[in-house]
Amino acid sequence: MRALVVDHTAKAHLSQADVADPVPAPDEALVRVEAVSLNYGEVKGATDPATPDGALIGWDAAGVVVEAAVDGSGPAAGTSVVTLGETAGWAELRAVPATRLGAVPDGADLGAVSTIPVAGLTALQVLRGMGPLLGRRVMITGASGGVGRYAIQLAARAGAEVVAISGNPALEDSLRALGAHEVHADPAHVERPVSGVLENVGGQQLVDAFAAVQAGGTVVSVGRSSGADSIFPAAALTPTDGRHDRSIRTYFLLADAGEDFSADLTWLAAEIAAGRIDPGISRRAAWTSHEEAALALLERRLHGKAVLDIA
Ligand SMILES: NC(=O)c1ccc[n+]([C@@H]2O[C@H](COP(=O)([O-])OP(=O)(O)OC[C@H]3O[C@@H](n4cnc5c(N)ncnc54)[C@H](OP(=O)(O)O)[C@@H]3O)[C@@H](O)[C@H]2O)c1
Numbered sequence: 641m642r643a644l645v646v647d648h649t650a651k652a653h654l655s656q657a658d659v660a661d662p663v664p665a666p667d668e669a670l671v672r673v674e675a676v677s678l679n680y681g682e683v684k685g686a687t688d689p690a691t692p693d694g695a696l697i698g699w700d701a702a703g704v705v706v707e708a709a710v711d712g713s714g715p716a717a718g719t720s721v722v723t724l725g726e727t728a729g730w731a732e733l734r735a736v737p738a739t740r741l742g743a744v745p746d747g748a749d750l751g752a753v754s755t756i757p758v759a760g761l762t763a764l765q766v767l768r769g770m771g772p773l774l775g776r777r778v779m780i781t782g783a784s785g786g787v788g789r790y791a792i793q794l795a796a797r798a799g800a801e802v803v804a805i806s807g808n809p810a811l812e813d814s815l816r817a818l819g820a821h822e823v824h825a826d827p828a829h830v831e832r833p834v835s836g837v838l839e840n841v842g843g844q845q846l847v848d849a850f851a852a853v854q855a856g857g858t859v860v861s862v863g864r865s866s867g868a869d870s871i872f873p874a875a876a877l878t879p880t881d882g883r884h885d886r887s888i889r890t891y892f893l894l895a896d897a898g899e900d901f902s903a904d905l906t907w908l909a910a911e912i913a914a915g916r917i918d919p920g921i922s923r924r925a926a927w928t929s930h931e932e933a934a935l936a937l938l939e940r941r942l943h944g945k946a947v948l949d950i951a
Contacts, residue, residue, distance in 0.1 A: 643731030644930055646686045646695040652934035653686040656927070659696065662728065664735035669714045670707040671723055671734045671741070675751040676700055676927070678946040679758045679786060680865060683934045698729030702744065702754035703950075706733075714738030720750065722909050724757035724901055726894060730927070732950060739898070742905025748913035755919040755945040759786035760908045761901060762893050763794050763838070766860045769891075770836040774799035781805040781827060781849060782840030782865050783815055784943040789920035791838050792818045803830055805845065811943060818918060827852050833883070836860070843868025846888075851876055855883045860891050920944035926951055 647655035664670045677700040685691055702722045705715055714737070715721060722744055723729065723736040744753050767773065773795055780791045783804035795802045796819025804820035805827055806812070812823040824830055827837075827845055833854035839846050842864030850859050850872070911917040922944030923933055933946040 641732040643696055643728070644698065644927065646691050646693055646697060648689065648693055650931065652683070652931045652938070653691075654930055654934055656930075657694070659731070661733050662731075662735040664707065664709065665737070666711045667709050667713050667737050668735040669705045669709045669721070669738070669741060671701070671703045671721055671736055672706045673701045673703040673729070673732055673734050673950050675702050675754040675947055675949050676730050677751075677755040677759075677786075678933055678937055678948070680863070680937055681758075683937050686934070687938070696728040696731060698731070699724060699726065700754050700757040700759075701725075701729035701734055702750040703734070709738060714741055715743055720744040720746065720748065722750075722753045722756050722905050724761065724905065730930075730948070739900040739902055740905075742902050742907075742909050744906075744909040745913040748909065751924055751947040751949060752912050752919040752921065753909045754947055755786065755921060756905060756908045756912065757901075758893060759945065760790045760917075761904055762787050762862060762891070763790035764904055764908065765893065766838045766862060766891055767791060767794050767798065769860065769889075770858065772798075773836075775801070776836065777801045777803060777832065777834040779803040779805060779827060779830065779834040779837040779849060779852060780820075780840075781837065781845050782863065783820065783823070784808055784811045785840060785865070786920065786945045787838070787840055787862060789818060789918070789944055792820050793917050795819070795838075796821075803834055805830075805841075805849075808943060818920075833857070838862055841866045843870055846870040847872055847876065850886065850888060853883070853886045856885045858886070859888045861888055862891050921947050923947070924949070
């Protein structure tokens, strides 16, 4: 089969190559991939010299089951599915266990649902971890990105007052259209405290987001898109204004290797198919155009998801 592999001689450290077809384990379905989406983490990871040439990467892929799992788990051949994995999604075929595969309604756009696994599941899980959001103020940093766009929509659906942070003022209207009630360039500009933060950027934004949290609130540190370190002034950690019991939590989508994501993948796919969630695709092309898409993501020229159609 053809696949996108790490190639450190290529501009975006990726190229197409012929590789062996995957051999599914008894609990894995074999999926013919029709569309994939790119995430900052894996595209950045491909540029890391420690990632070997030839490595098969790619977390998000959607397609059609061509062979059901032999142990009877998961959907039948012919079912459209969205899949999550730690590797090897950007290829014509992918072997996936039932726990990392969601059914997609007939006729749904597989490119749109391919954006779900990393961005959609991360947003969903982090917001769920904050507890009931009805009437609470929730801040989303890196709001124009893949995770951020899902998070705005899901938080607004859950009844939160959504405070979006984006360094790009031109995006304000589009973020409001997704459900943001306020849009700021920086967490330091937010006037009223928030009860929770989904923090994608790191560096100074993590410090300023923590300063914006009310007593008992939490910042969930999801990403470090800025690449910067966070240096907390001592006063931020020993407040004298009564805002105690605030916390910062880390998060990793695949922290529990055995977690069953199928119900959430299936629900998110149905929401997208019904038009109730906007997948936020800002760039879509054939997978032969992978280099432009990856560079746009790395150079912060992409606001939303990049999707590649496999043909
Ligand atoms: N822990 C996990 O399990 C997990 C899961 C998913 C993602 N992540 C991480 O979470 C982060 C967000 O993921 P994503 O897929 O949404 O990434 P993305 O699509 O690249 O979006 C990140 C957003 O952060 C902002 N940003 C980027 N570079 C920045 C910089 N130098 N300074 C300030 N802001 C910057 C941009 O928003 P504006 O231009 O609007 O400011 C951008 O749209 C990434 O770091 C990713 O690796 C972690």
